Amino acid sequence: MATKDDQFEATASALGYLYQFAKALQLCIEEWVGGLDWSVAVEAADDIEKHAGSLTELLQLKQRADGVRLTDSAPDLWKTLRIWSEAAKAGRVHLPETNLFLMTTAQLPAGSAGYYLEPKTSGHRDEDKALALLRSARQASKNEQLEKAFKAFDELEAEGAVGQAALLSRIEVIGGAPRIDDVREKMLGHAALAVGHELAKPFLTRLEGWFYDRVIEQMRAPGGAPITGEEFDQIFSDLRHQFGPNNLPIDPDIAEREPGPAEAADKTFVRQLDLIGVGSERIGLAVRDYVRAFEQRSRWSDDKLLRVGELGRYERKLIEEWQARFADMREDLGPESTEEEMRREAKLIYRWVDREARAQIRSGLEEVFIPKGSYHMLADELRVGWHPDFTARLAALLEPAGAR
Template identity: 25%
Template sequence: MAQKSKDGATSALGQFYGYGIQEARFLHHLLRSGPGDTVALECIDDVSGVQNGEKYAEQVKSGLAHNPISDRSIDLWKTFANWLNGRRSGKIPAGTKFILYVAQPYKGKIARKLSDCTAKQDAKAVIAMIRKEFWGDAPHFDKRASIPEKLAKHVNVVLSASENAFIDIIRAFTLECGVGAPYDEIAQEIASAPVGAENVEQILQRLAGWVRTTVFARIEKGHPAVVSRDEFHTEYVAAVRKFDRSDTILPSYATPPTEADVQAELLLDQTYLRQLHLIGAEQETVYDAINTFLMAATDRTEWAKRGYIHRSSLAEYEAALKRVWASKKMAVKVQMRGKPPEDFGTLLLSSCLEASIPLQGKTVSTHFTPGSFHKLANTLDVGWHPDFASLLVPAGGVADVA
C-alpha cells in the first residue's frame, strides 16, 4: 500500500508539473507576442494563439519521466496523429503552424529531421524513411505487424494519412527544447528588456500570478482561456513600473574607444574636431570629444536595435540640443562681448557639454549628451566659434545655421 501511495503521489506531481509547464509556455508566448496577438490555453491545443497574423498550435511535453521525442515515443506519434485529426476535422485551421515544446533538452532523430524540413521534397524523403523504419519495404510492409500495440495506434494513423496532409504539417512544424527550467527561460526573456536584474524575479512572480488568476476567471465564467497581448502588456508595464526603476535610465552599451580608434578618428579630421581646433581646444578636450562622439554613436545604434527608443525620439532629442545651444549662445554673447572668439567658443562649448538632457524622458549616460552635441557640430548644425558657419562651410555647400 505504501508503494502504491508513493506511485500515486509521484504521478500526481508529474501531472501538476505538466500543467505548470503549460502555464509557463502560455506566459512565455505572451512575453514574445506583439500588438493584436492572442494566446490561448487548452483551446485547439495545449497552448495556441495568433502571432503576427499567423495561427499556431503547440503541444507541451514536460519530459520529466522519459524522452517524449525519441523515435519510438508514443507521445511523439500521438502528437502528430492529433494534429492530423485536428486538421481533418477542421478544429485546427489551415495555415496553422505546429510547435512541439519539450521542457528538457532531449534529442530525437526523427523529430529533428521533421523539424528541419521546409521543402516538399525533403518532407517526402523523410516520410519514406519513416515508413521503411516502422513498416518495412513496400508493398508487403512486413515490419508493420511487429509494432507494439500502443505505439501502432498512433504511428499507423500518421503513416496511413494522406501524404499531402502529412507534408503540410511537417513543413509547418518546429521542435523546441528547453533547458529543463521553463521559468528560468522566462526570467531570461524578462531580463532581456531594460529592467534591473534584481527585479526580474518579482516581475516574473507578478506576471505568473496574473496569468493564473486571469485564466481562472475566464474558465469560471465559461469563456475560453484566451488572453490578448494588449491586456497582458498593460499588466507587464504596470509590474515593471512597480518593481523596477531602471526604466527611467537608458543603459549604456558603449565602451571607451581604444587608442587605435582615437588615432583613426584623428586621421579622419572630422568636422567636429575642426570645430574644436577653431577655438584652440586643448588636446584633453579633443580626446574627450572623440570618446564621447564614438560612445554616443554606439548607444544610439544599440538602443534603436533593442527597441529602447523610437527613431523619432532621436530627432526630437537633437532638436532639444539645438534649442539649448541657441539659448546658451545668446547668454554667452552678452557675457563675452568684446572678448576673443576663441574665449567665446570655449565658454559656449563648456556650457553646452554641462547640460543634462533626457532622451524619451529617460536619463542618459554622461557621455551621451556631449557626444550628441559633437554629432551636431560634425554636421554644422551647431558650432562653437562665433563664425564657424563661414569658416567651415562644406566644399560646394552653404551652412544653414540659425
C-alpha cells in the same frame, strides 16, 4: 492508498502543467516585445495556441527526464501526430495558415524523424526522410496503445484527405528544449530589463500570479477568451509602474482580503477602539485595514522592496502628524473633562485617521488601507492612541505576566 507510481504520475502531471504555463508566459513576454497584434490561449486547440494576424501556431510541450530520447516510435511523437492528424482531417486546423510545434526536453537522435523535422535553420531538415522513417516505424511497431495514433496518421492518405506530407510540412520538432527552470531564468532576464535585477524576482512572481489566475479563468469557461497583446501590455505596464522608484506593488490577494473581526479580537488596537466606544462594524473595518497593511508591509519586507530605514521614517511621519492633533485635544479638554467629553474628542481623532490621514510610504501609492492599517499597527504598540489616557489604561496589556 496511493502507490509510488501514482505519486510519480501525479507529480509528472503537475510539473507538465507548470511547464506549460511557464512556456505560455514566456511566449507572451517575447511576443509583447515585438508588438501587440497577437493572442495566446492555454489548453484550447492545443497545449498552447497563438494567433498573430492570419497565422496560427499550435504548440505541444513535453518535459521529460534527462537522458530521454524522442525515437521514431516514441509515444510522445505519435500521440502528438494523432492530435494534429485528427484536427487536420476534421478541418479544425487549416494547414496553409498553421504552424505546428512539438517542443520537447528530450533529445533528438541523429537520423531520426524528429531530427529531420527540426527547423530549416538546423541545416538538415528533410521532410521526405522524416515521412519514410515514420511510415517504417508505424509498420514495425507492435505497441497496441498507439493503434489510434497510427490509424489517424494513415487516414491522412485517404482520398480527399490532406496527406501525410502536407501535415509534416507544417511541423517543426524542437528537441532539447529548455526545462522549466531554464524558462524561468530567461523570464527573469526579461524582468530585469523592465525593472532592474534587484526587483526582477518579485516582479516576475507577481506577473506569474496574474498569468496563472488568468489562464485558469480562460480554461474554466467554454471558449474562454485568450490573453491578448493589448491586455498583456496593460498588465505588464501597470506592474512595471508599481515597481517604479516612487511606488510599491499592491498585491490583489492582500488588497481583497476580508478577514473576520475574530482574527484580531485580542489585539491592543481593538482595545483602543473599545476604550472610546467605537461600534463593532467600524472595528471590523479597522481589523480589515490592519490585516491588509500588516500583510502587505510584511511581503514588501520579505521581498526586500523597502529601502533601508524607509518604514521607520514613514512611521515617524505618521506619529508626528498624530502628535499635533492629540496634543491639541488634551489641551482643549483640560484636567476636569468627563469621560463622555474625552470619548467624544477621541472619536474625532480617530475619525481623522479613518477618513483623512492619507500619508503614504511612497508618493505613487493610493491604497488607503496602508496609512489606516499602519496607524492601527502603531496603536497596537501603544505608540499612538485615541483616548487621552490610553497609555495608562492600556499599558498593563503589554506587561509580562510575571510583572503584574
